[in-house]
Amino acid sequence: MSCRVLVVDDSDVLRKIVGFNLSKEGFIVEEARDGVEALERMASAKPDLVILDIMMPRLNGFEVLKRMRTDPELSSIPVIVLTAKGGEDDAKTALQNGANGFLTKPFSPVKLIEEVRRVTGCAG
């Protein structure tokens, strides 16, 4: 059975690129435009993985991660964070706050798939 991945990013283009590449590999993709929408979607259906941008309006990625890790329903969902170039500190903070992996934008789609497979253990 295919794994469900929730892609959370305020950039439409980036969501489409990530979604397209994951779909091609057999993952089921859902999208959310910001942190608030992401938490709403997770509440209605638990994904197998969240790909989470840090810099987002309304609720940023760090806050989403914090709420996920303190919510017993969501705490076990693995998270890969997306950080901006030069945002090594963000990546470190995210990992300290319970993220399972990180990618720096612009990231290689090939590496994205590798990382998703590593974190979820799903082939697609």
Added chain:
Amino acid sequence: MLSENGATDRKEVMKLLEQVLEQMKTLRHEYTNLLNEHLEELTKTYQEVATLFELNSIFANVVDPSEVLETLSDVLRQTIPFKAIVVELTVLGKKIGYEKSFDQIDSISVAKDLLDTLEGVVLVEPDHGMKVKNLLSVPVRSGGTSWGRITLIERDNGIFTAADRKMLEAAAFQLAATCERYTRLWREIERQRIREQLEIARRIQMNLLPKRLPSSEHFEIAASMTPAVQVGGDYYDVIPVRGCILVTVADISGKGIPAALLMTSLRSTLRVLAKNSSELSHLANELNNVLCDDLSEDRFVTIVLMCLHRDGRVCMINAGHNPILLMHSDEVSLIEAHELPMGIMRDVDYREIEIGLHPNDTLLIYTDGVTEARNETGEEFGLERLMTVVKSSREVSADEIITKVQNELKRFCGEAPQHDDSTMLVVKYLRRD
């Protein structure tokens, strides 16, 4: 009739609706395909941008190009699915190579003959009749320097594209910059190492000069030497021997390490001969023969050898050296060279001359670094200026005479660089017994 017509109309409407639905499905399918094509293209571009960023980041953190080649290969392969890579570089005269094949077939060996003949950017396509299906090779070049090339062999699923070429050229550009940086850094380290070794050599050479000049109640002697580069070919010495004080000032032709090595050889020879020679001329003859054996044809030594006797007699040989300044009363006269420089011809019979000093008479022996020192306009300090300084120094000590000449030289030369070693030795006769 009506109901039949109504049924027909409904059928036609349904048929129309089905047709519209079918068209919409087709359109949706076409739009989905188009969107996917665009997303595919966008993914490629995004991958290229990511690769360029990654290349930047890799090359920014590396000094030695050989350390980056494997990572370079991995990063390039994320964007360009090639079957083998060959990187050949020559940096600082050393060959750096990296080869990796990602398939079972040994495409590198197959392409080997071809690799040796490549020049410029080469894009081999399947119809070229080559042993390899296709190949992309770009030079690694910066400025006027060609460092080598990167070659990708056989692209999976098709031929190498213009985008592949641009990506590979970007990688080659970064690699060339790394080679250049590495070369510059290595040369700077090498220069620094040589500077350090020269500094050690300078200290060794300065240690070979007498640390303290022999004191005598009859003579006051002072000396100084300033090499133009870290080491030089000037030499002075003051050696008490039987019955007199042997004073010497010499200038070995040339500069730097070769002159400095000859200076050490001259010092050793002179010190051994001084112990065993009873006469100055005998010492000079022996010294000249040794120097003829040691020096190459293009080198020679100008030298002054002097024996200072307590009664004021000074036996001397001026072998091709600058005139010696003698200050007696208020007059300064010159004692010109009367013999050939040493190291040119064997078995020369060097003759000594003798002068008599009176109390307060002063001798100044110097090398041409003093009189030929130039100021910023290129003018030489000259013998006249030197004589004027000495003439005005009648009442001062030997040390002070040297300081006065040094100050005058400094004032005259300003910021102009020193071109030659500069040595001075002053002998002031104090009194008879």
